Amino acid sequence: MPPRDGAGERLGALLGAVIAVSPQDPPAVLTEALDRAASALIRHWAEGAALLTLTDALIARLWTSGWQPADVERMARRDLTPRHARIAVDLIASEARRHPAPSARWQAQLDALGAAEAPPADAFPQAVAERERTDRFTTATLLFETARLLGRLPRIQPLSAPRAQRTPGRRDRLADRMLERVRALLAKAESTEFPEEAEALTAKAQQLMALHSIDAALLDAESGGGEVPEAIRIGVDAPYEAAKAALLNAVGGANRCTVVWSQQFGFCTVVGFAVDLEAVELLHTSLLVQATAALTEATRRRGSGRHGRTRAFRQSFLLAYAHRIAQRLAAATADATSAVLADDADGPADSADSAGGSDLLPVLAAREAAVRESADRLFPDTTSTRMPTARDWDGWVEGTTAADRATLTPGGPDAPAQPPHRPARRS
Numbered sequence: 265m266p267p268r269d270g271a272g273e274r275l276g277a278l279l280g281a282v283i284a285v286s287p288q289d290p291p292a293v294l295t296e297a298l299d300r301a302a303s304a305l306i307r308h309w310a311e312g313a314a315l316l317t318l319t320d321a322l323i324a325r326l327w328t329s330g331w332q333p334a335d336v337e338r339m340a341r342r343d344l345t346p347r348h349a350r351i352a353v354d355l356i357a358s359e360a361r362r363h364p365a366p367s368a369r370w371q372a373q374l375d376a377l378g379a380a381e382a383p384p385a386d387a388f389p390q391a392v393a394e395r396e397r398t399d400r401f402t403t404a405t406l407l408f409e410t411a412r413l414l415g416r417l418p419r420i421q422p423l424s425a426p427r428a429q430r431t432p433g434r435r436d437r438l439a440d441r442m443l444e445r446v447r448a449l450l451a452k453a454e455s456t457e458f459p460e461e462a463e464a465l466t467a468k469a470q471q472l473m474a475l476h477s478i479d480a481a482l483l484d485a486e487s488g489g490g491e492v493p494e495a496i497r498i499g500v501d502a503p504y505e506a507a508k509a510a511l512l513n514a515v516g517g518a519n520r521c522t523v524v525w526s527q528q529f530g531f532c533t534v535v536g537f538a539v540d541l542e543a544v545e546l547l548h549t550s551l552l553v554q555a556t557a558a559l560t561e562a563t564r565r566r567g568s569g570r571h572g573r574t575r576a577f578r579q580s581f582l583l584a585y586a587h588r589i590a591q592r593l594a595a596a597t598a599d600a601t602s603a604v605l606a607d608d609a610d611g612p613a614d615s616a617d618s619a620g621g622s623d624l625l626p627v628l629a630a631r632e633a634a635v636r637e638s639a640d641r642l643f644p645d646t647t648s649t650r651m652p653t654a655r656d657w658d659g660w661v662e663g664t665t666a667a668d669r670a671t672l673t674p675g676g677p678d679a680p681a682q683p684p685h686r687p688a689r690r691s
Contacts, residue, residue: 283415302404357382474600507582518593558666584663
């Protein structure tokens with residue numbers, strides 16, 4: 265850290281000492297370093313904004329090391345507490361005020377985190393103490409604990425750059441209207457009390473997204489194939505991370521994306537074309553809400569008995585849900601693709617306008633190959649891993665039933681005795 269005068273120099277040295285404590289050191293070593301730093305910040309409370317100048321350098325290092333705002337907030341919440349996560353957002357917001365967001369997706373993350381509501385530098389850290397309702401020493405300790413996390417996060421794989429911005433046209437406006445329809449369908453699926461209605465709504469949403477993806481693929485091919493795969497990160501929170509990663513893998517596979525699970529950081533990276541990534545984000549969020557609600561209801565029905573509250577029941581439920589969702593979404597995507605090919609016999613497909621369905625299969629094959637190549641380039645050292653085994657038959661049956669209700673037509677085949685999950689890739 266560069267030397268500074270006065271409060272900045274003193275706080276910088278103490279922050280460096282806090283970050284330098286190794287996880288292998290006795291806990292007392294970290295406690296002493298934090299106490300020293302917190303005590304110094306209290307003495308320089310009126311100059312506490314000097315700490316923001318120091319943390320700006322930590323934040324800037326994270327951006328060049330592959331991290332994004334949502335990733336940092338998630339790590340603070342995952343490894344520390346919600347209070348630390350809010351402070352991490354404060355520190356991110358401070359740095360963002362000095363440097364514009366590099367992309368629309370980056371700005372969307374800042375907006376979703378509430379960075380605009382973070383306290384200004386001249387009110388920091390007193391504003392943090394008042395918001396968190398903590399005394400000065402506790403607040404100072406929280407600040408240095410958060411800064412320590414930022415300073416110790418390792419380098420991760422940077423994501424591919426987002427697509428270049430272009431002037432929206434008529435097709436973009438139509439796509440926005442279609443996505444609004446999808447959001448409305450999924451919102452209804454999440455809120456309805458009738459399983460059959462949720463089933464039909466979610467199926468319709470997947471079919472619309474599949475047709476939208478086909479349309480985009482054909483139009484891109486017509487214009488010379490200028491689009492390239494991109495990558496996004498989606499958080500996978502405890503508990504039952506493996507089952508939740510399996511659900512995201514199911515949604516990604518149905519939408520021609522590759523999913524790589526970074527378990528140690530609590531997220532999955534999804535690689536695909538922009539239109540498909542948008543579909544994955546929308547559908548995964550909705551299905552996770554539906555799965556959680558179904559699991560809560562299944563647990564309530566079983567009362568306080570052994571099966572209703574065991575980890576095995578819950579994990580088996582979510583694994584079965586992910587397995588059946590994979591089958592149902594794959595079928596919906598296949599149906600949408602077949603519909604375009606069938607319509608080509610009578611004229612141009614509605615979903616692809618002037619693009620003929622006869623061109624569809626080689627176009628989709630080329631895009632799938634491009635996604636695989638991009639994923640291999642981003643993650644050359646991934647390994648395949650199977651999801652945990654479902655060990656509770658009741659949980660497996662109930663999870664399968666819930667997935668049937670959340671997706672396609674009822675009356676599907678009986679649940680298999682073993683969960684044959686498609687292996688997920690791990691970084």
